Amino acid sequence: MTGAGASQNRRPPRLNHKKSRAGCRRCKARRVKCDEAKPACGGCNRHNVPCVYVVNESPRTGSNEASLSPHTTLPIDQLQPNFKVAVNQVPTPPTINDPVATDDLLDLPETRQRRLLELGLWHNYVTVISVPFQPSSSTAILPQIWNNHMPQIAMRHDNLLYIIYALSATSLLRNAPEDAELLTAQRVYLSLALRDQQKALAQFHTQAEEADALCFASILMTMNAFGSLQERVRHPYHPPTDMLRLGIGACAVYEEALKSARKFPSSKIVTFIENQPFFCSIPRMFDEEHRGPFVGILGPKNAQGVYEDSELWNTDVRQAYEYTLSYIGTMYTAVLNEENLHQICTRIAAFALYVPKKFVDMVEELRPRALVVLAHFFALATKGSAHWWVGQTPMREVQGLRRIVPLEWQRHMRWPLVMSGLEPV
Known part of the structure; x- marks a missing residue:
């Protein structure tokens, strides 16, 4: 490219700096000082690119016994190497939509307004989002997974529950693009889903339902990322790399969780993938x-x-x-x-x-x-x-x-x- 296009994409000169241990990945890769601002550092904001922080590994805790109970929570440094990589590839919220305030990332207060909002989002998922998934009779199990099993799993796993809410808000925004409550819900629940996806992976017990929740949440995150593209500004045009990078992180989680899910005959995600060409x-x-x-x-x-x-x-x-x-x-x-x-x-x-x-x-x-x-x-x-x-x-x-x-x-x-x-x- 030439002219203005080239100048916009030319990298700034690298600066000497004191190393930042908690800086974002992009600043570390470019070897520039990161101001460590959250949710996005100054450098990433200035370049209008995703800001992803490395998840800090938890210190070793508890017993060093060789055998662990199936319900023992594994510290992240005791997970399989691929799981540790997958944890660090889950995008730090937010990546797809506008940044949300740090306070919004805290657990939402229990109010009547929130209960009604979540009821509406849940109703939209059950009656609108999951309904089109009606494949041929040879794959009749799929509607059961979308309409029955996935909601049941979501009731016990917040990472899946929150991405269902975010996806439902994205769906409703098609007909009400200026609805402030839905716009906030979309951003907040996506951020909460990404946060809890990191937590769920770091605390993975290798049980069937946990693997199902991780995999289904990853799939819904890619759908939500694509659906959110409908709202984005395309003048000037920039390719939707945020959506693609979220998929890379989701894939790392999905593939590792799927390996564990295959060990369980009751796994819903295994049934899900075996019934699709x-x-x-x-x-x-x-x-x-x-x-x-x-x-x-x-x-x-x-x-x-x-x-x-x-x-x-x-x-x-x-x-x-x-x-x-x-x-x-x-x-x-x-x-x-x-x-x-x-x-x-x-x-x-x-x-x-x-x-x-x-x-x-x-x-x-x-x-x-x-x-x-x-x-x-x-x-x-x-x-x-x-x-x-x-x-x-x-x-x-x-x-x-x-x-x-x-x-x-x-x-x-x-x-x-x-x-x-x-x-x-």
């Missing part, structure tokens, strides 16, 4: 054959089978593009095979869970190829517009990406524009 296809999701229709974005290879574009000579970069395009290829196949709306929307929500972190980094850097690939995802996501949390968001994102993709890459935008209905065939 998308989850059954995950082992081969990134195979080369799936990206066939979109290899033109990667450009030609030379006689030795190496891509001619030097950007793709870096292994991490090349694999990030290839894996993302393979995922998009599975979405394209699903559309061609006329999968039902529920399954298409499952693939849309799961994109943020499985997209490589390196790809999200490249989108944030506004690399033209990454922007074009993202446009292809949103173009296919328009096929789920009948679901409220998808709506017109994909089409608007394609329009926004079109505005910032450089001229020399615009030819690759033709397919997304046609698929989105923004240009004639």
